[in-house]
Amino acid sequence: MTEHTVRAFTEELEALGADLNRMGGYSEQALSDAITAMARRDAGLARTVIDGDKKIDELQREIERKIMRLLALRQPLGRDLRQTVAALKLAGDLERIGDLAKNIAKRALTIQEFDPIALTRSVERMGKIAVTQLKQILDTFASHEVAGAVSVWMQDEELDEHYNSLFRELLTYMMEDPRMIGPGAHLLFVAKNLERIGDHCTNMAEVIYYLETGEDIGTDRPKAVDPAMPPLPPPNSESSK
């Protein structure tokens, strides 16, 4: 390889990293705005999130085109190869996070005329934790500090526990007042979306750890609770009469 080729290659890898940082910024903004839109019944902001998802999808397609070109023309090895394949995976996670944020924004529009705000408060709290985790893993990617990846990887349980307690809380409200069933169902899905965003942050932590170290971060984390299966609250016998 000539010096010129090496420099061009380094520049291409850096451009790829910059695209991913940009995509991460968009996804984080979308998530944060979707949660605000839901909490404040802000239909305009919800529509901004929904329309903005196209930009995230387009950026993913552009990143993938660059990756295919890099693999074909530069035939990277070692850390460069790990970085190229990591970019493909990270772009996939960020695209899904954008989709999930868009879905939250759509549900914010659907439930906007729904009065009791107490229910969305708990969902908003969970949303803020998800934003923090996403921000943390994006910072880790930008700074190459692998400790951040381990930290995010270990934190996933926090969102799982929130999800379980929200599941029970929302079901209890739905049992007490059948008018809550429609909006409650949408909020169950919002909570599930936030839990999934936590999973994507965990995936990204695994990818970044492997990129930086060449090793797997581990296999099974200890899980206190199964996020898929929170126990059902007892049926409320009063309201079932």
Next chain:
Amino acid sequence: MTEHTVRAFTEELEALGADLNRMGGYSEQALSDAITAMARRDAGLARTVIDGDKKIDELQREIERKIMRLLALRQPLGRDLRQTVAALKLAGDLERIGDLAKNIAKRALTIQEFDPIALTRSVERMGKIAVTQLKQILDTFASHEVAGAVSVWMQDEELDEHYNSLFRELLTYMMEDPRMIGPGAHLLFVAKNLERIGDHCTNMAEVIYYLETGEDIGTDRPKAVDPAMPPLPPPNSESSK
């Protein structure tokens, strides 16, 4: 490249394809069994699906290791490169389908003592459509017949429509009888999982189309309904008294 190298390379690509076919077979079986477990209240079968997911995850890791090795040692180009990157993506989709099937099996266990079977009937019908789509896209991958990819890609709407009508149906039951709220919520998530499996089949169709033709299948399909946002049924005023 010597003839020996070319032959070894072709064999590695074929082995990768065989691994993917095996992974596809496991995922299809898991999905089909999860739906049967739910429909027949078969706890043993549900547990088989839950335990079997490890096998799918392990196969994904093995496929990824092979892909990294192929990229590093063989530096594939053209169709070979597309095939290698496609394998990475397809393994990702199949792993998620396995997860979603496992989640359905867990929910089958949670709702197994729940009497009215009418609700699960509709979910079972939707499940069978999802199995058919998955089978079709796996056949397309194995046969390289790109028409199958286009067909699956165009069919996604069918599952979206099922999901919307199931969403309304389940919410109506939940409003009529609050004892249905707990199991109904789990069935809402089962329906959502099946809709997501449809999305993964669509993704796979896009990947296979690109692999076989080097072109994008297209961008936006016309969508009759928004799967994220089925309209809420009117609150049942009788049961809310």
